[in-house]
Amino acid sequence: MTFNPIEVRKDFPIFTRTIREGKRLVYLDSGATAQKPQSVIDAEVDFYRLHNAAAHRGAHQLAEEATDLFEGARAKVATFIGAAIDEVVFTKSATESLNLIAYAMGNAPIGNRFHLKAGDEIVVSQMEHHANLIPWQQLAARTGATLRWFDVTPQGRLDLSQIPDLINAKTKVVALTHQSNVLGTINPMDEISTAAHAVGAVVVLDACQSVPHMKVDVSQLGVDFLTFSGHKTVGPTGVGIMWGRSVLLEELPPFLTGGSMIADVSMTTATWAPAPAKFEAGVPNMAQAVGLGAAVDYLSAIGMDVIAQHEHTLTEDLLTKLLAIEEVAVVGPLTMESRGGAVSFTVAGIHPHDLGQFLDSQGIAVRTGHHCAWPLTRSLGVPATTRASLYLYNTIEDNDALIDGVQSAMRYFK
Numbered sequence: 556m557t558f559n560p561i562e563v564r565k566d567f568p569i570f571t572r573t574i575r576e577g578k579r580l581v582y583l584d585s586g587a588t589a590q591k592p593q594s595v596i597d598a599e600v601d602f603y604r605l606h607n608a609a610a611h612r613g614a615h616q617l618a619e620e621a622t623d624l625f626e627g628a629r630a631k632v633a634t635f636i637g638a639a640i641d642e643v644v645f646t647k648s649a650t651e652s653l654n655l656i657a658y659a660m661g662n663a664p665i666g667n668r669f670h671l672k673a674g675d676e677i678v679v680s681q682m683e684h685h686a687n688l689i690p691w692q693q694l695a696a697r698t699g700a701t702l703r704w705f706d707v708t709p710q711g712r713l714d715l716s717q718i719p720d721l722i723n724a725k726t727k728v729v730a731l732t733h734q735s736n737v738l739g740t741i742n743p744m745d746e747i748s749t750a751a752h753a754v755g756a757v758v759v760l761d762a763c764q765s766v767p768h769m770k771v772d773v774s775q776l777g778v779d780f781l782t783f784s785g786h787k788t789v790g791p792t793g794v795g796i797m798w799g800r801s802v803l804l805e806e807l808p809p810f811l812t813g814g815s816m817i818a819d820v821s822m823t824t825a826t827w828a829p830a831p832a833k834f835e836a837g838v839p840n841m842a843q844a845v846g847l848g849a850a851v852d853y854l855s856a857i858g859m860d861v862i863a864q865h866e867h868t869l870t871e872d873l874l875t876k877l878l879a880i881e882e883v884a885v886v887g888p889l890t891m892e893s894r895g896g897a898v899s900f901t902v903a904g905i906h907p908h909d910l911g912q913f914l915d916s917q918g919i920a921v922r923t924g925h926h927c928a929w930p931l932t933r934s935l936g937v938p939a940t941t942r943a944s945l946y947l948y949n950t951i952e953d954n955d956a957l958i959d960g961v962q963s964a965m966r967y968f969k
Contacts, residue, residue, distance in 0.1 A: 578918030586944030628848030
């Protein structure tokens with residue numbers, strides 16, 4: 556069956572509304588958050604309407620139904636990313652997932668493989684979202700470890716010539732984005748992971764911008780931990796995923812303590828339940844997890860390879876049209892090699908914030924600013940850009956609306 560984004564849009568209630576004086580909504584901000592299909596909305600609402608109880612906390616029928624739905628969602632997510640069920644941990648966000656890993660490493664006792672000390676090194680990159688930079692900054696500050704990073708080339712790629720210097724016997728953690736939320740760059744994890752594992756380092760992957768847009772299989776990816784967010788994956792807010800290899804989850808200390816994550820408790824001691832329960836203290840975000848399960852069902856029914864190909868076509872079209880405008884400069888790779896659908900650009904003579912407001916007056920939703928990647932935009936000499944991020948419900952007509960909007964803005968601000 557041929558993929559038809561016009562038909563897909565019918566699954567998303569928000570596209571039935573108009574915006575800004577009757578103009579149709581042109582939504583080009585899925586890199587910030589994706590819109591939700593009706594099936595996801597229904598799954599979350601139906602949990603509260605029909606099955607609401609505390610998962611893992613009762614012997615009555617409602618509690619059993621809630622537990623089955625919650626754990627069923629875990630199984631769906633595991634299948635979606637090629638993981639074992641007990642390797643999938645629910646959190647409230649990808650940001651919490653990354654903080655979980657960093658804080659847990661900071662609490663690792665001497666002798667634990669995750670224990671960091673002065674002289675150890677943590678490697679990140681200049682293209683990280685703040686969520687995958689600040690936790691490692693703080694971990695370095697707490698432990699005395701040194702933070703090092705890959706530079707980004709003018710073409711928007713990691714400088715891989717730095718691998719022999721950056722990844723060495725002192726390296727304990729390599730934490731990178733899979734796909735840049737600003738540049739759209741897809742990073743070559745095979746080469747980096749091989750180098751990291753050769754020196755005994757663990758590899759943490761921020762997959763917020765890749766899991767919603769392409770097929771990601773953790774059994775083939777070669778990383779040790781992976782995080783992504785539900786709300787970018789056409790799922791609810793308030794739910795994220797941390798995946799980790801089971802042998803590593805056994806050794807990683809817990810992040811939060813309390814109910815559900817214990818095996819035994821006395822007045823002076825406690826022991827931890829196995830993963831994933833060890834990392835899920837408190838009543839879990841059950842309805843949101845169920846919604847995320849519905850979201851991965853929705854994406855799987857379409858096919859991640861189909862979605863990736865659609866976005867590839869759209870991104871290539873948008874790049875071609877933007878580069879044809881003399882006043883436009885695209886920030887990031889100019890070709891489709893190892894590139895996703897986040898396209899950031901500047902327009903000569905127009906501040907990105909002004910351009911964003913003008914486009915909004917035309918019913919076009921884009922993101923403007925530093926995109927929570929301040930070190931990256933500063934390193935490229937563009938403190939702010941306008942970003943269009945494409946997804947499965949976007950069309951060539953959306954691209955054309957953006958181009959028309961940019962050209963109208965150029966006339967307006969001339």
